[in-house]
Amino acid sequence: MTSTTSGPGAEPVLRTTSLAKHYTLRGRGRRRTVRAVDDLDLALVPGTVTAVVGESGSGKSTVAKMLVRLVRPSSGRITLDGRDAGRMNLRAYRKDVQMVFQDPFASLNSVHTIGYHLARPLLNFGRARRGADVAGKVRDLLQRVKLDPQFADKLPHELSGGQRQRAAIARALASEPRVLLADEPISMLDVSIRLGILNLLGELRDTDGLAILYVTHDIASARYFADRTVVMYAGKVVESGTALEVTDQPAHPYTQLLISAAPDPQRIEIVDVSRASSGAASAPTDGCRFRDRCPFAMDVCRQQPPDVAVTPSHTAACWLRVDESQRPASGREAA
Numbered sequence: 536m537t538s539t540t541s542g543p544g545a546e547p548v549l550r551t552t553s554l555a556k557h558y559t560l561r562g563r564g565r566r567r568t569v570r571a572v573d574d575l576d577l578a579l580v581p582g583t584v585t586a587v588v589g590e591s592g593s594g595k596s597t598v599a600k601m602l603v604r605l606v607r608p609s610s611g612r613i614t615l616d617g618r619d620a621g622r623m624n625l626r627a628y629r630k631d632v633q634m635v636f637q638d639p640f641a642s643l644n645s646v647h648t649i650g651y652h653l654a655r656p657l658l659n660f661g662r663a664r665r666g667a668d669v670a671g672k673v674r675d676l677l678q679r680v681k682l683d684p685q686f687a688d689k690l691p692h693e694l695s696g697g698q699r700q701r702a703a704i705a706r707a708l709a710s711e712p713r714v715l716l717a718d719e720p721i722s723m724l725d726v727s728i729r730l731g732i733l734n735l736l737g738e739l740r741d742t743d744g745l746a747i748l749y750v751t752h753d754i755a756s757a758r759y760f761a762d763r764t765v766v767m768y769a770g771k772v773v774e775s776g777t778a779l780e781v782t783d784q785p786a787h788p789y790t791q792l793l794i795s796a797a798p799d800p801q802r803i804e805i806v807d808v809s810r811a812s813s814g815a816a817s818a819p820t821d822g823c824r825f826r827d828r829c830p831f832a833m834d835v836c837r838q839q840p841p842d843v844a845v846t847p848s849h850t851a852a853c854w855l856r857v858d859e860s861q862r863p864a865s866g867r868e869a870a
């Protein structure tokens with residue numbers, strides 16, 4: 536096999552191994568544990584987009600927050616080029632791993648110009664020297680996200696939502712990162728400009744060889760934009776594969792439900808259908824977490840299903856994919 540530095544065959548730059556985040560909630564004298572993320576093995580590869588898809592409460596944002604080190608994992612490991620992220624200096628880590636947030640209105644400070652927002656990380660990460668150098672690099676960043684250089688002098692409120700999100704992407708690019716974590720980067724934008732932002736991110740993937748994590752509740756946009764798709768339900772990955780495999784031949788009943796709820800999974804329509812029907816918050820924490828909503832649930836689903844290979848690049852964690860003769864005895868009875 537030819538080894539490449541970017542694209543689907545390249546070595547992952549960021550990896551997670553058995554990553555988990557559990558929150559303990561206390562109230563009325565009781566303690567409750569929310570298993571926001573469990574057993575997550577993820578590999579982000581340069582020059583590719585990995586989509587994490589799921590409805591509200593499935594743990595997608597918690598994954599992104601752990602990866603950018605805003606939230607400390609309860610267990611498991613994150614490695615950047617094989618180095619343990621938890622032991623790395625945060626500034627050195629963030630130079631390589633940057634995040635774009637959902638809300639471009641909240642993520643830029645209203646009292647500072649766009650130029651200021653871009654100059655700060657350029658200087659902090661040592662990518663520019665004060666004076667003409669930083670001004671030139673601010674212009675370059677604006678150009679890369681297709682904003683006119685005059686935007687440097689504007690305040691955030693003078694920009695549209697799409698322009699703000701472009702400015703936020705430019706800010707994330709200032710450190711010249713290798714990994715970009717994009718948490719629902721288009722869900723708050725007008726439908727007409729969403730595609731433009733995804734296309735911009737796609738260009739950056741190709742020109743800069745960025746490894747992009749694209750967090751979304753919208754499986755249609757993942758099909759359009761991502762190379763690989765990972766589907767999460769109630770904190771667990773239920774299916775993963777190439778974006779086309781997962782959308783066009785979904786193997787897990789939960790993915791099938793997500794797709795049937797999308798108006799047209801082949802079109803980037805982006806209607807917020809999946810949030811309304813979320814059952815993730817009340818899902819069981821043992822066995823298959825989807826079993827209470829699954830039309831095919833069996834007794835065996837009380838046990839954790841194995842990850843079954845559908846194709847060499849596509850897996851689904853579902854007992855239906857295990858031959859009946861291979862299931863534990865209870866797998867042959869209806870629940």
Ligand SMILES: Nc1ncnc2c1ncn2[C@@H]1O[C@H](COP(=O)(O)OP(=O)(O)OP(=O)(O)O)[C@@H](O)[C@H]1O
Pocket residue numbers: 558560569570571589590591592593594595596597598752816
């Ligand atoms: N700081 C926190 N304290 C307690 N529970 C939390 C915290 N952050 C997230 N959770 C819980 O963890 C679970 C996963 O949340 P998360 O925000 O990662 O999901 P999500 O898929 O990104 O959903 P959304 O699209 O609504 O943001 C949810 O049950 C949520 O209530």
